[in-house]
Amino acid sequence: MTRTAPSPDQPPRRPLVAILTGAGISTDSGIPDYRGPNGLWRRDPEAEKLVTYDAYMGDPEIRRRSWRMRQESPAFRAQPNAAHEAVARLERSGTPVRVITQNVDGLHQRAGMPERKVLELHGTVRKVTCTRCHARSSMEEALARVAAGEPDPACLVCGGILKSATVMFGERLDPQVLGTALGVAKAAEVFLAVGTTLQVQPAASLAGVAAEHGARLIIVNAEPTPYDELAAEVIREPIGSALPRLLAGLAEHPSN
Incomplete structure (x- = not known):
């Protein structure tokens, strides 16, 4: 596809920037990752059952443990860090930005990204949903019920089992x-x-799809990934410093 260069009196055309984010962008906010060297699944393999759909639905004790885990989750105390803020700053600069996130913490939105520009692939921890009637309500309300003595709060609409509005293992x-x-x-x-x-x-696979369709793929991650060889650039530096610098460069030189 041939693109027409802008005339001298027109600002340079700003390319669409898509940013796929995982747990590593939120570790500086105090939210541990899952699969890194010190990740939750490596430290406590049993914890994976708490977010596995069949185990959750079939075992009331798993649900009670899950609600206790949610009460203690650092996601509700976390604040956006420099990386989240850099993404929101890039969007405010006029660059077309879309965030595709595997995270459920809502920190991109809290940093100032418009909700319509954030795609939460794995849902959100800030809402709960009924597994029977699919009514949604706030996680804050559900946790207040747990704190008041309901170890496994049921849906107030139909009495069904409530779960976090996140995609558990075993769910599509x-x-x-x-x-x-x-x-x-x-x-x-x-x-x-x-x-x-x-x-x-x-x-x-979205990284591979983007590269196949001509995108310049940049990977910012501490550990190697299966898509590194497709990337135009791989950055192993800490995300909190590397991403703001990288995005500032994109804002300043949008056609690069």
Whole structure:
């Protein structure tokens, strides 16, 4: 596809920047990752049962433990860090930005990214949903009920089992959200994969889709990923310093 260069009196055209983020972007906010060297799944393999759909639905004790885990989750105390703020700053600069996140913490939105520009592949921890009638309500309200003595609060609408509005192991991703993310990956001219091991499918495949459709793929992650060889640039520096510098450069030189 041939692109027409802007005339001298026109500002340079700003490319669509897609940013796929994983747990690594939120570790500076005090939220531990899952699969890194010190990740939760490596430290406590049993913890994975708490977010596995069949185990959660079939065992009341698993649900009670899950609610206790949510009460203690650092996600509700966490604040956006320099990396989240840099993403929001890039969007405010006039650059077309879409965030595709594997995280459920809502920190991109709290940093100032418009909700409509954030695709939450794995849902959000800030809402709960009924597994029977699909009514949604706030996690804050559900946790208040747990604190008041309900160890496994039921849906107030139909009495069904409540769960976090996140995608548990054994559940499918929302096909509409995934389809929109796929469209963004195909349209992006710059695609950043930040703080993700790129091992969880189908989210990880978005990096490959973007590269196949001509995007400049940049990977910012502490550990190697299966997509490193497709990347135009791989950055191993700490995300909190590397990403703001990288995004500032994109804002200043949008056509690069």
